[in-house]
Amino acid sequence: xxxxxxxxxxxxxxxxxxxxxxxxxxxxxxxxxxxxxxxxxxxxxxxxxxxxxxxxxxxxxxxxxxxxxxxxxxxxxxxxxxxxxxxxxxxxxxxxxxxxxxxxxxxxxxxxxxxxxxxxxxxxxxxxxxxxxxxxxxxxxxxxxxxxxxxxxxxxxxxxxxxxxxxxxx
Amino acid sequence: xxxxxxxxxxxxxxxxxxxxxxxxxxxxxxxxxxxxxxxxxxxxxxxxxxxxxxxxxxxxxxxxxxxxxxxxxxxxxxxxxxxxxxxxxxxxxxxxxxxxxxxxxxxxxxxxxxxxxxxxxxxxxxxxxxxxxxxxxxxxxxxxxxxxxxxxxxxxxxxxxxxxxxxxxxxxxxxxxxxxxxxxxxxxxxxxxxxxxxxxxxxxxxxxxxxxxxxxxxxxxxxxxxxxxxxxxxxxxxxxxxxxxxxxxxxxxxxxxxxxxxxxxxxxxxxxxxxxxxxxxxxxxxxxxxxxxxxxxxxxxxxxxxxxxxxxxxxxxxxxxxxxxxxxxxxxxxxxxxxxxxxxxxxxxxxxxxxxxxxxxxxxxxxxxxxxxxxxxxxxxxxxxxxxxxxxxxxxxxxxxxxxxxxxxxxxxxxxxxxxxxxxxxxxxxxxxxxxxxxxxxxxxxxxxxxxxxxxxxxxxxxxxxxxxxxxxxxxxxxxxxxxxxxxxxxxxxxxxxxxxxxxxxxxxxxxxxxxxxxxxxxxxxxxxxxxxxx
Numbered sequence: 029x030x031x032x033x034x035x036x037x038x039x040x041x042x043x044x045x046x047x048x049x050x051x052x053x054x055x056x057x058x059x060x061x062x063x064x065x066x067x068x069x070x071x072x073x074x075x076x077x078x079x080x081x082x083x084x085x086x087x088x089x090x091x092x093x094x095x096x097x098x099x100x101x102x103x104x105x106x107x108x109x110x111x112x113x114x115x116x117x118x119x120x121x122x123x124x125x126x127x128x129x130x131x132x133x134x135x136x137x138x139x140x141x142x143x144x145x146x147x148x149x150x151x152x153x154x155x156x157x158x159x160x161x162x163x164x165x166x167x168x169x170x171x172x173x174x175x176x177x178x179x180x181x182x183x184x185x186x187x188x189x190x191x192x193x194x195x196x197x198x
Numbered sequence: 199x200x201x202x203x204x205x206x207x208x209x210x211x212x213x214x215x216x217x218x219x220x221x222x223x224x225x226x227x228x229x230x231x232x233x234x235x236x237x238x239x240x241x242x243x244x245x246x247x248x249x250x251x252x253x254x255x256x257x258x259x260x261x262x263x264x265x266x267x268x269x270x271x272x273x274x275x276x277x278x279x280x281x282x283x284x285x286x287x288x289x290x291x292x293x294x295x296x297x298x299x300x301x302x303x304x305x306x307x308x309x310x311x312x313x314x315x316x317x318x319x320x321x322x323x324x325x326x327x328x329x330x331x332x333x334x335x336x337x338x339x340x341x342x343x344x345x346x347x348x349x350x351x352x353x354x355x356x357x358x359x360x361x362x363x364x365x366x367x368x369x370x371x372x373x374x375x376x377x378x379x380x381x382x383x384x385x386x387x388x389x390x391x392x393x394x395x396x397x398x399x400x401x402x403x404x405x406x407x408x409x410x411x412x413x414x415x416x417x418x419x420x421x422x423x424x425x426x427x428x429x430x431x432x433x434x435x436x437x438x439x440x441x442x443x444x445x446x447x448x449x450x451x452x453x454x455x456x457x458x459x460x461x462x463x464x465x466x467x468x469x470x471x472x473x474x475x476x477x478x479x480x481x482x483x484x485x486x487x488x489x490x491x492x493x494x495x496x497x498x499x500x501x502x503x504x505x506x507x508x509x510x511x512x513x514x515x516x517x518x519x520x521x522x523x524x525x526x527x528x529x530x531x532x533x534x535x536x537x538x539x540x541x542x543x544x545x546x547x548x549x550x551x552x553x554x555x556x557x558x559x560x561x562x563x564x565x566x567x568x569x570x571x572x573x574x575x576x577x578x579x580x581x582x583x584x585x586x587x588x589x590x591x592x593x594x595x596x597x598x599x600x601x602x603x604x605x606x607x608x609x610x611x612x613x614x615x616x617x618x619x620x621x622x623x624x625x626x627x628x629x630x631x632x633x634x635x636x637x638x639x640x641x642x643x644x645x646x647x648x649x650x651x652x653x654x655x656x657x658x659x660x661x662x663x664x665x666x667x668x669x670x671x672x673x674x675x676x677x678x679x680x681x682x683x684x685x686x687x688x689x690x691x692x693x694x695x696x697x698x699x700x701x702x703x704x705x706x707x708x709x710x711x712x713x714x715x716x717x718x719x720x721x722x723x724x725x726x727x728x729x730x731x732x733x
Binding site: 092093110111130131155156157158159160161183184 | 200201203481494496497498544545547575576578579580582613615644646647
């Protein structure tokens with residue numbers, strides 16, 4: 029099944045995420061964004077690719093969804109783009125303010141006003157319907173507003189915390 | 199399909215803490231299972247061997263193909279009943295393999311109270327035969343029971359799903375064309391005598407096997423006739439005179455060999471065709487499941503991490519990844535079988551309920567079995583949600599789930615509370631199998647909520663009469679409810695009462711599901727059709 033999945037896929041270089049390349053493995057050649065490249069497998073992990081009639085030796089090994097390629101003495105990492113997840117990531121939170129996903133109560137405040145936090149740091153813990161949820165920073169910045177105290181209840185869409193970039197004007 | 203990208207850091211302190219806690223739970227489970235399966239007083243084993251009998255586990259070893267898996271059902275039934283010493287309710291039940299084909303076993307355990315049937319023994323046998331009916335699994339009965347446990351007869355004899363149901367289920371199986379073989383290794387007295395009589399084939403061991411409606415003491419009391427057990431209902435009489443049994447065996451290994459040979463001569467059952475490919479191990483190590491579940495059940499966790507350690511290659515195609523995000527829906531494979539997975543990532547809202555209902559209909563139409571991974575505290579409550587119709591949206595999910603005719607499987611991974619249990623195919627909803635993880639909990643509501651609700655009602659009642667409760671009095675109302683709720687929400691309580699088919703070591707989740715899904719394909723799925731949705 030693993031092979032089947034790679035018959036047609038989208039690849040990107042992680043350091044240039046905006047470029048995406050459509051790769052199709054067909055019986056006659058490998059097609060990259062519509063242009064064909066002849067590829068011959070010589071041994072496990074070793075290939076020869078023919079570009080403009082000239083053969084280039086390359087080595088490639090896949091680890092999870094990342095493929096590591098050695099070509100002309102340089103190493104490249106190429107990531108496989110997951111089509112469903114690529115769509116999901118475009119709908120990320122608007123940075124800055126976090127609003128309550130549902131009514132609940134504040135269990136604890138982890139960060140304090142004015143604190144510098146990194147993306148992913150825990151800011152506060154809320155509880156709703158017996159479940160506790162940690163609200164984390166969605167950007168690097170400073171805690172500008174955190175209007176609720178421990179034990180206070182809130183409604184859906186109430187603002188729980190607002191961050192601002194350290195350089196931003198208030 | 200895409201491989202799930204795990205975000206778990208197995209070097210983190212949180213992971214290690216969770217892992218250590220879960221390991222303790224798993225070791226406790228293994229100890230309990232070992233006790234239920236193997237630990238017996240020396241004198242009981244000696245008595246069996248003196249009678250030229252084998253233990254029930256030795257019998258299974260001789261009956262089933264060597265080295266094949268045995269998916270045991272209800273290993274810890276009755277672990278919290280009858281003082282805790284009727285291990286497994288004196289019954290062994292499970293799906294095994296004979297000549298490469300699945301069978302389901304019902305075996306009395308003569309080393310537990312002489313194999314007597316307690317009320318939970320009857321529940322376990324009935325459940326075993328229900329599984330046989332639902333999945334069209336041939337049955338092998340290993341009969342060696344002292345009969346019904348008389349002091350509790352009112353709990354095991356008269357009701358709809360009591361002992362009579364065993365025989366009703368046997369007749370139903372026969373009518374459906376599902377073969378049954380009885381091996382009579384001890385006495386089958388009174389109702390128990392009908393088990394071999396209602397089977398297609400029966401084997402009886404010389405000397406030990408006996409089948410009679412009334413044993414020698416009862417015959418003497420009733421009519422004055424004095425007769426030995428062997429003359430009254432032994433192997434020679436039944437295989438040469440009455441024709442109640444078909445084959446006489448010299449000893450137990452001989453009996454098991456005959457039973458295997460009989461089974462080899464029954465017709466194989468054609469399996470339902472579903473989308474099935476070669477199986478592939480998960481990309482992420484299933485042992486990492488131990489570190490996923492937070493020690494405090496109130497803390498949520500991403501169920502995708504569980505899915506990644508259960509399904510083939512950790513591949514998962516997620517349906518509606520940005521809609522109703524507290525309900526994860528998507529396609530994956532388990533043992534090569536395509537399944538639709540519904541997994542909780544939080545409370546059920548209107549959108550998550552509708553997403554689940556739509557996804558289940560897609561799976562049902564495409565004949566894709568459904569797997570429910572529960573960690574659910576319920577459907578969202580409150581005015582805003584009621585106004586948006588949370589009750590009718592939850593009803594759509596339940597109505598659709600019940601209407602689905604593909605096999606359904608449930609694993610309670612975390613909490614299973616309130617109507618969330620219903621929507622996510624709890625026990626009442628005829629899933630083919632339901633298992634729990636050792637730390638999981640099941641109740642109509644959380645223990646604290648229940649205690650507070652009851653205390654609140656009581657306080658208001660007394661306030662109306664002009665009495666104000668002091669904190670001690672409130673605690674006196676609240677605390678007993680809390681204690682009993684917590685005890686009865688425990689996975690071991692659930693499995694003791696057989697509200698589930700067993701407690702799984704999380705690592706075994708994939709294989710239990712895989713074996714169950716493949717077994718379920720013996721039965722036709724039925725026609726597609728649903729009840730009326732309140733739209």
